[in-house]
Amino acid sequence: MALSRVVVAKQKKTWNRKVLFILGVLFVLGIIALIVVAVVQNRPLPKNLKYGIVLDAGSSHTNLYIYQWPAEKENDTGVVEQVAECKVEGNGISSYYLKPTDAGRSLLHCMNKAQEVIPATQQKETPVYLGATAGMRLLRRTNPEVADKVLTSVEDTLRSSHFDFQGARIITGQEEGAYGWITINYLLGNFIQEWSYFKSVRTSGALDLGGASTQITFESDENIESEDNSLHFRLYGKTYNVYTHSFLCYGKDQALRLQLANSITNIQNISLLNPCFNSGYTRNLNTSDLYNSPCVSDQKTLTTPPNIRIEGTGDYNLCKQFVQEIFHLSHCTYSRCSFNGIFQPVLQGEFGAFSAFYFVMDFLKLSKEKVSLDTVKETVERHCAKPWSEVKSESGKVKEKYLSEYCFSGVYILTLLELGYGFNSSSWKDITFLGKIHGSDAGWTLGYMLNLTNMIPSELPFSPPLSHGGYIGLMVFFSVFLLFVLLTCWLSFRKPKCLQKGII
The missing domain is CATH 1.10.287 (Helix Hairpins)
Structure with a gap:
């Protein structure tokens, strides 16, 4: 047991x-x-990022911008940010009208830079777009065959790259203004930063100044009497009705041509005293180069001398008088106009001024904080009164072409904003001069990319x-x-x- x-x-x-x-x-x-x-x-989870490339082919130079956004989108519009940029060496593609094939070659350096930024596995699916602005608009007006050859050269270069070439075209002035408006409002957070049923965020107007054209765009509550100036957008689930107009030939470079051409008609010899350049500054001007632009070509006469010597006098008030003469204010068939008979509703809200607006004001040290209209006028007047030798000694690193034209550019910007668009001492405080916002350039290219993401199929996020x-x-x-x-x-x-x- x-x-x-x-x-x-x-x-x-x-x-x-x-x-x-x-x-x-x-x-x-x-x-x-x-x-x-x-x-x-x-x-x-791995980041599901998409990339896009936009080339801004302006009248004076070309810039390449690389953007990225998550493949999963917000309210049908991608959250796009700028990750890199590259300035193409040389002038704008329209300057290659004598040798169009060189226009495409000028882009190679920046396209190679893009290959270093975008992962090799995603380059074949990365779209690349080129938008040409006012410089090419003018070239197409004077010589459409040459303009097409320049675009063909650009297309051949971009098509042979590692990326997905989607097209190169000349965008309209209205598109340029509208996409600039989208850019600054995106960067300022006016579209998606304040999603609330109880708070309405007012968008900011956009003021763009290039070498050959200038654009004004803003959201308006008024009836837009001119259909050509009315645009409609749907971004982040909301519809926007905006007014926009682009003034071709009123970029700062072409405006200077207009002012010089007006002055030349009154001279009796080969020397021209010009109040819009600092005293002591001289420039030899070939009138054939001056009049090769359609903005002034009709002002050339048989008595125009082939070469003119410009001598600056630095007279702010006389320069303002000369600049005002290129604006035509008498003719208007609408209830109200800006200038040259173009309809413009009453200015509403705040405005962001970028491109040449910013570069000129930044040089004059007027971009960091808001100052009164009188302060801006006094600053521009003081700069114009400086002798050329003093201007050079204070700003030795700036290229002479740009440095010599800051007096004219300052006067022109004041005249355009005040006389042309109707800003006054009260509404001037609503203007902010913008360069980069949160690392992205203020300009039309980001708005262009944002709009294009509406046409890119949305993908599910990695889960x-x-x-x-x-x-x-x-x-x-x-x-x-x-x-x-x-x-x-x-x-x-x-x-x-x-x-x-x-x-x-």
Whole structure:
């Protein structure tokens, strides 16, 4: 009897060890499964980014911008940010009208730079667009065949790149103004930063000044009497009605041509005293180069000398008088006009002024904080009154062409904004001069990219391998399984009294 009990005890001890081993293995497996599910489900997800390239082919130079945005979009419009830029060496593509094939070659350096920024695996699916602005608009007006050859050269270069070439075209002035408006409002957060049913965010107007054209764009509550100046956008789930107009030939470079051409008609010799250049400054002007622009070509006469020597006098008030003469204010067939008979509703809200507006005001140290209209006038007048030698000594690193024209540019900007668009001492405080905002350039290209993302199919974001419900279910299952293993161990080795009844 005693021997039998010993044998049973040994069998129970052996069985208990086996059970303990099995339960231990199951417990370890349960712990491992719980950890694996948690780690796999919560590991960082890869970024699903898309890239796009936009080239801004302006009248004076070309810039390449690289943008990126998440493949999953907000309200059908991608959240786009600028990640890199490259300034193409040389002048704008319209300057290659004598040798169009060189226009495409000028872009190669920046296209190679883009290859270094965008991952090789994504280059074939990265769209590249080129938009040409006022310089090419003028070239197409004077010589459409040459303009087409320049665009063909550009297209050939971009098509042969590693990227997905989508097109090169001359954008309209209205498009340039509208996309600039989209850019600054995006960067200022007016579209998506304040999503609220109880707060309406007013958009900012856009003031763009290039070398050959200038644009004004703003949201208006008024009826826009001219259909050509009315545009409609839908961005981030909201519709916007905006007024826009582009004045070709009123960029700062072409405006200077207009002012010089007006002055030349009154001279009797080859020397021209010009109040819009600092005193002591001289420039030899080839009139053939001056009149090769359609903005002034009709003002050339048989008596115009082939070369003219310009001598600056630095007279702010006389310069303002000369500049005002290129604006025509008498003719208007609408209820109100800006200038040259163009309809413009009453100015509304704040405005962001960028491109040449910013560069000139930044040089004059007027861009960092808002100052009064009178302060701006006084600053420009002081600069115009400086002798050329003093201007050069203070700003030796600036190219002479730009440096010599800051007096004219300052006067022109004041005249354009005040006389042309109708800003006054009260509304001047609503203008902010913008260069970069949150690392992105203020200009039309970002707005162009934002608009294009509406045409790029939205993709689902990378998601965890399990749904939320599936993840919670597995975590609960393995937790219950571990509790079951622990309870089984406890019941196997520490039986309650109710389970020991009948055992002697």
